[in-house]
Amino acid sequence: MAATTPAAAPRHSCAKLSVAVEDPKAAAAAGGGAVFVRATWLPTRFSLAVTDGAGAWVADASDAEVRLRAEQWDQPVAEYLALADRYLAFHQPDSTYSFHDAGKGNRRLSWTFEKQGTKLEWRWKLQPSPNAQQTISEILDFLMDANIRLSEEVVRKTQSFDKLKQEAEKCLQQSERFNNEKAEFEQATFSKFVAVLNSKKTKLRQLRDKVAELESADKPPKEEEEENSTDRTEQFEGGSDKEASVNDEPSETGSGDHHSSPEKSAATSQGRGRGRKRAKK
Template structure:
């Protein structure tokens, strides 16, 4: 399994100095370049005039972590937090440790108690090279950040242009939608009114046809009168036929077969005549 790639950081830290003249001349800041590995780290520090280095081995890091009752990973993460970026709640110092060495320290709070970490740095065997490496790292980082800023700016400009186009399209779509709805509504109202007019015409035409096909009341009354007269006429004739035996003066209550047959034939002819007259009237 391949070892994880190291992480690099470089921060400008404002530190307290022992010589007030150095602080007034701009000596109150140092550049700290760090390389972070899973179990150890290394530092290179410069104030612009000199350079100092420190290489914390795995054994030293493990010992420091045990002294602070911390796992190695947690100890390294906390150190990286305070050395990769200056924390506003921390006080940094960079003091002389004798024999040309320096001591870098920073404070932090833990469970309400203010604590201080210190690391001793030795003077770099090649000061110019160490300063050059720090400056190169800062220049490369600055170039990368500048390129990133340019890319982000260009991307922002493109997004802004796209947003403006989308806004214009949205406004145009809203206008076209409103015009379309207005035109559709106008057409719908026109079609609805024409349908209403057509329905009124059809209703009036149906009413005219129903009134034309309906028989007059007078004809109904005449037909009813004629039918009544026909039925009365037929009944009178039947009565006259039935009364024929009495007119002959025969005293026999029972009619002869001939008379009965004649009477039945007369009654049948009377019914047929009345029926024909009724049909003629109806036609």
């Protein structure tokens, strides 16, 4: 036994269409040239219920009729139904709608559209509703339910928007607080870093001064020793030269130095004796 696929659930729509009227005076007295079209859409067919507030008309497009219309327009059934849904579920400003008498109490609903630069017109014939009051009531009930659903949706969207707005404000406040805390943290960290850096600089400066003091304390003694040793050497050498010059050079008077040593006196006397011997010869 083949498994049966569940039938697709019907989808409903209702639109207010501005239509051209045959008698503008009668239309103005009836409330203007507008009709409410309630449609029930199925995968291969659809049905219509139309009211102008005074009467009601219905049309039931069967599968065979929809398929025949689609073949006449060289379209698949799904494309034909999608195009009909577009113009009957929502009022299209670029389309011209009309709702005229078709005789015997029937009405003809038509609308225009463009395809490949050509203006085309679709028409569907509607019959008077067997129970006009019930049809009008069903259309009004659908409109009221749709209005209630839209109102509830608006309320939910508004509440959701308000909630999102409050959350956005909270996020903004948190972001500002985080930015302030971040700035304070960075400032505190920078201050501590500067303090540590200055402390290190001071410590390095102290160590450098201490090293310089130690070097200066070690260097002067060596220089003084070198200078003292140099002065002593010069004094010693200078004194010997003077003594040598004084002892070696005889005085002009010919008298010997009273402070000369006996050895030097003996040498001098011997020299004189030799001179006398040479003179006697």
